[in-house]
Amino acid sequence: MRAVDIIIKKRDKQELTAQEIEFFVRGFTNGEIPDYQASAFAMAIMLNGMTPFETTDLTLAMAKSGQVLDLSKIVDIAVDKHSSGGVGDKTSISVMPMVAACGLPVGKMSGRGLGFSGGTLDKLESIPGYRVDLSTDEFKKQLKEKGIVLTGQSMDLAPADGKMYALRDVTGTVPSLPLIASSIMSKKIAAGAQAIVLDVKTGLGAFMQTLDEARELADLMVDIGRLAGRRTVALLSDMNQPLGAAVGNALETIEAIDMLHGGSPADFREHCLHVAAHVLVVGQRAKDLNEARSMAEKSIADGSALEKLRVLVAAQGGDVSYVDDVSKFERAKYVEVVHAPRNGFISQVHARSVGEASVALGAGRAKKGDPIDYAVGFLILKKVGDKAQEGEPLFEIHANDRAKLAEARAAVLSAHQIRDEFVPPLPLFYE
Numbered sequence: 400m401r402a403v404d405i406i407i408k409k410r411d412k413q414e415l416t417a418q419e420i421e422f423f424v425r426g427f428t429n430g431e432i433p434d435y436q437a438s439a440f441a442m443a444i445m446l447n448g449m450t451p452f453e454t455t456d457l458t459l460a461m462a463k464s465g466q467v468l469d470l471s472k473i474v475d476i477a478v479d480k481h482s483s484g485g486v487g488d489k490t491s492i493s494v495m496p497m498v499a500a501c502g503l504p505v506g507k508m509s510g511r512g513l514g515f516s517g518g519t520l521d522k523l524e525s526i527p528g529y530r531v532d533l534s535t536d537e538f539k540k541q542l543k544e545k546g547i548v549l550t551g552q553s554m555d556l557a558p559a560d561g562k563m564y565a566l567r568d569v570t571g572t573v574p575s576l577p578l579i580a581s582s583i584m585s586k587k588i589a590a591g592a593q594a595i596v597l598d599v600k601t602g603l604g605a606f607m608q609t610l611d612e613a614r615e616l617a618d619l620m621v622d623i624g625r626l627a628g629r630r631t632v633a634l635l636s637d638m639n640q641p642l643g644a645a646v647g648n649a650l651e652t653i654e655a656i657d658m659l660h661g662g663s664p665a666d667f668r669e670h671c672l673h674v675a676a677h678v679l680v681v682g683q684r685a686k687d688l689n690e691a692r693s694m695a696e697k698s699i700a701d702g703s704a705l706e707k708l709r710v711l712v713a714a715q716g717g718d719v720s721y722v723d724d725v726s727k728f729e730r731a732k733y734v735e736v737v738h739a740p741r742n743g744f745i746s747q748v749h750a751r752s753v754g755e756a757s758v759a760l761g762a763g764r765a766k767k768g769d770p771i772d773y774a775v776g777f778l779i780l781k782k783v784g785d786k787a788q789e790g791e792p793l794f795e796i797h798a799n800d801r802a803k804l805a806e807a808r809a810a811v812l813s814a815h816q817i818r819d820e821f822v823p824p825l826p827l828f829y830e
């Protein structure tokens with residue numbers, strides 16, 4: 400078999416066999432197939448799609464590119480949660496400690512920023528020292544001893560996704576249903592959690608822009624999860640506007656920590672409670688969503704979720720003092736407040752434009768391996784449905800470069816629309 404023939408077959412819209420997919424994934428993982436062929440392969444999949452069978456084969460091949468953990472030997476049940484990617488989505492950093500504080504072990508493998516969307520690993524690395532490259536043994540030991548792990552792909556766990564993810568980020572091959580489904584589910588299967596909640600985003604700042612596309616992605620991932628013997632549930636949530644206020648790595652981590660201190664914007668808090676409740680139910684820690692929600696609320700009120708975050712950060716080598724004092728996070732040189740240009744109701748805060756502006760400020764990557772700037776980003780101070788008075792603060796820009804600040808101001812101002820008539824708030828969840 401030759402890699403080029405597999406690329407040509409997909410380019411010509413033919414269905415690949417499981418053997419061809421495995422050959423490609425194995426070769427790419429061990430370095431025999433170079434990045435340029437993997438990029439062409441990803442683009443062919445992006446343009447021509449895959450059948451559900453091909454997507455399942457791709458997922459399993461990627462999961463098996465490293466070890467597949469069997470956590471049932473370590474804890475009775477471990478849970479995992481994953482988002483399909485959005486702007487301002489720092490949910491995992493708050494939800495995973497909440498769930499772990501309720502006694503449900505969490506073993507999660509996250510990703511980095513992808514295209515205009517942020518990634519949990521980049522956010523967590525804004526805490527100095529935090530390690531996202533745990534080995535399999537470290538993963539298992541920490542899960543058993545601390546009940547919480549939040550790491551990235553290593554050479555042991557789903558390495559094919561780690562490599563492919565970095566290429567997709569910089570080759571325009573992110574918004575592809577089979578590539579997203581296989582990327583997410585290969586990590587979930589490899590990390591070994593028996594119960595999984597998928598937060599599938601839909602809207603202007605999601606890779607799946609329509610509810611139908613998001614539902615298709617959700618159904619496919621739930622099917623793959625069940626096929627792999629995992630209890631899998633998907634939620635469809637809004638991503639037309641950024642979630643919460645903060646967009647950018649350190650700013651989002653601060654907001655996620657604030658949430659566990661009892662602060663943070665109401666939409667973000669509500670989103671986290673809803674996701675946490677589903678995780679607690681699918682992980683069989685609560686009998687229904689009402690009970691689960693009360694448990695999640697209690698974990699914030701009694702400080703146990705915050706304590707779990709401290710435990711997590713310490714276990715992975717991070718500086719725990721940042722959890723107690725968020726003023727320690729690196730701050731950008733320039734912070735500018737931009738004011739509402741007129742009276743009215745906010746009718747749009749275009750999530751994708753805000754995400755792209757954040758990447759342009761330095762929060763994301765243009766090329767594989769580019770360094771990122773943790774401090775830059777935005778605080779979105781008014782959301783869809785809010786009333787704005789001319790001259791009121793609309794958003795804040797955090798930048799380290801004056802020219803980029805000016806570009807960001809123009810981009811994020813035009814991401815906002817203000818109307819005279821009343822505008823209802825956007826829902827947080829659709830299904």
Ligand code: URA
Pocket residue numbers: 482483484509510513578579580582583586
């Ligand atoms: N999250 C992932 O892990 N992979 C994707 O492709 C998108 C979101």
